[in-house]
Amino acid sequence: MAELFDDIFKESKIFSNREVLSPHYIPQNLLFRDKQIQEIAKYLTPSLKGERGRNIFIYGKTGTGKTSCVKSVIDKVKNLPVSKARIIYINCRIYNSRYRVLYKIVSDYLPLYAKRGYGIVDIYEKIINWIDEDGKILVVVLDEVDIVKDLDDLIYTLTRANSDIKSGGITIVGVSNKVSFKDELDPRSLSALYENELVFPPYNSNELSSILKDRAENGFRKDAIEPAAINLAAALAAKESGDARLALKIMSKAGELAEEKGAEIITVHNINEAAKYAEEEIAYDLINTLPEHQRLIVYAIALLSIQGSKYKRLSDGADSYLFSGDIYDKYCSVSNSLQKEPKSSRWYRKYIADLDMQGIITSYESGKGIRGHTKLIRLAYVPEKIKSTIEKALYKEVGADNEKVMPA
Ligand SMILES: Nc1ncnc2c1ncn2[C@@H]1O[C@H](COP(=O)(O)OP(=O)(O)O)[C@@H](O)[C@H]1O
Ligand SMILES: [Mg+2]
Known part of the structure; x- marks a missing residue:
């Protein structure tokens, strides 16, 4: 039996920290996104001061850093010593209906109340009363908002809450991977959501190279990847879509392939092979959304x-x-x-x-x-x-x- 688990104790020749290469990892440095991060912060400022801010809509293709940037701003907001806002991040892949989104808000902030069985009206009123109590602004970040089934109802409910709340309010931050999303919205939701707009452009090949290089330094052992391999992964992803997630997926998959072969260095050949796998995986993600x-x-x-x-x-x-x-x-x-x-x-x-x-x-x-x-x-x-x-x-x-x- 012992040899069954041998791999756990064997040190990898390729990876030094796998976590850094996983798709969920949020790097300290978000390269080439200073402008976007500052814009998000600027748009959120009124809410943090307790004023009803304008809603924000952020869009751009998959892998352009939207989720990472938004989360990094949220972290900074959460660490502010004084703030007149609370900020909640909701992944709409999981909370994909009006009910689920409202329920998520209640279960995060009012867990005692969040028992099963309450109808949407009760939950709505509970949220309104809770905001009224101390007059703070609730910033609701809806990531991948286009997946919400009854989106027009959700936007209507959240916007309308502002006329039912006496002090405090709700600000919506919508995030979408769908660039054509605007065309599908009901005009009322459209004007509510798009009060401030922010676009995340795809990365070019050089930008992707820098992103990969930064990650490779932290995730792989020293010199475990050829510079040419990094550039190839970046070029392939840039050609495809400018998607940093795809670039990272190709690079980490190439690392696994090299490791399986017992190699000590990730080569251009590993990258080419990995690109095939990565594209398939991405297609399945696409289908699921x-x-x-x-x-x-x-x-x-x-x-x-x-x-x-x-x-x-x-x-x-x-x-x-x-x-x-x-x-x-x-x-x-x-x-x-x-x-x-x-x-x-x-x-x-x-x-x-x-x-x-x-x-x-x-x-x-x-x-x-x-x-x-x-x-x-x-x-x-x-x-x-x-x-x-x-x-x-x-x-x-x-x-x-x-x-x-x-x-x-
Ligand atoms: N500017 C960047 N610097 C470093 N890593 C980035 C950057 N942009 C994206 N990434 C990485 O690419 C992956 C996808 O980014 P993500 O924020 O999920 O994109 P989106 O939400 O636009 O699809 C994540 O692993 C993230 O860490
Ligand atoms: Mg995202």
């Missing part, structure tokens, strides 16, 4: 791709494509079996275009002759893996709502 109906469409495509020959596909050498119409039918039947109303085919076409833009599917218009004129679609990732990822996510939701059934 898709809005419900887009995810169901992807699920329908995965199911059809697996069922294969039963459905008509076109083959152009290695890649086979599905007919858009077949996918729509499948999507409708999947939705129905989950007791969800399928969206119209107009919406479906818009979703397909979105999915194409995000690189989850590839599609092209058929020429004349194939069923008149149709779109041909194929999944950009392995269908079996996509299917199981989505099923896991669906099960989680079914568990949470306790009412829906899985499709056959």
Whole structure:
């Protein structure tokens, strides 16, 4: 048995501190983000003085440092000796509805009250009364706010609270990875959320190199990575999306690959290999954060791709494509079996275009002759893996709502 755990005690030749390379680690130094951090602090200043500030909306692609910057500002605020504000960070991937967000506020600040079973009205009133008691400002940071199912209701409730509160108030900080998010909001939520706007641009290759270098110094043993390997990881991530998370993922995965091989140094070759894994993982993360109906469409495509020959596909050498119409039918039947109303085919076409833009599917218009004129679609990732990822996510939701059934 002893050798089973030998690895735990063996010192790594590559890593000196794995934690530093994990996606959850928030580095002391957030490079190239001084301006953004200062802007966030500036926008929060009225709230900290106890004045009703304007709401803030922060957006930019994944991995541009939004969450890290916001959290680092929150830490500084929490350490202020005097402040007329309380600040709460809410990850909307977990708290993804109005009820869950309000419940999270109550359970953080009023744990005695936060027993199960209170309805939304009770919770709302409790929050209002609690803010009124000492007149402080509650700053609610909603990270990945676009995932909230009933977002318009949530924004309405939080904004309206300000007219029900006599002293003190609520300031919202919304954070989103979706750059096109603005177009999807109800005009009322839009004007409430976008009182102050802050954009996080993607990092370029040089910036990513510096970020990686800083992290490599703290996470890897001395000289355990070739400088050329760092630059390659940065260049690959910059080409893809300017995403620091992707760059870090590639670099730490390369570290694991080198370690598995018993090597002492991470090479360019390890980076190339790691890039393949990292992209897959990111695709699965992406799928898990898709809005419900887009995810169901992807699920329908995965199911059809697996069922294969039963459905008509076109083959152009290695890649086979599905007919858009077949996918729509499948999507409708999947939705129905989950007791969800399928969206119209107009919406479906818009979703397909979105999915194409995000690189989850590839599609092209058929020429004349194939069923008149149709779109041909194929999944950009392995269908079996996509299917199981989505099923896991669906099960989680079914568990949470306790009412829906899985499709056959
Ligand atoms: N400017 C930066 N300096 C150092 N590390 C960064 C920087 N920006 C992002 N990172 C790292 O990249 C990863 C993703 O950043 P994150 O803040 O989660 O991005 P976002 O919320 O925009 O998706 C994190 O591990 C973070 O530590
Ligand atoms: Mg984030």
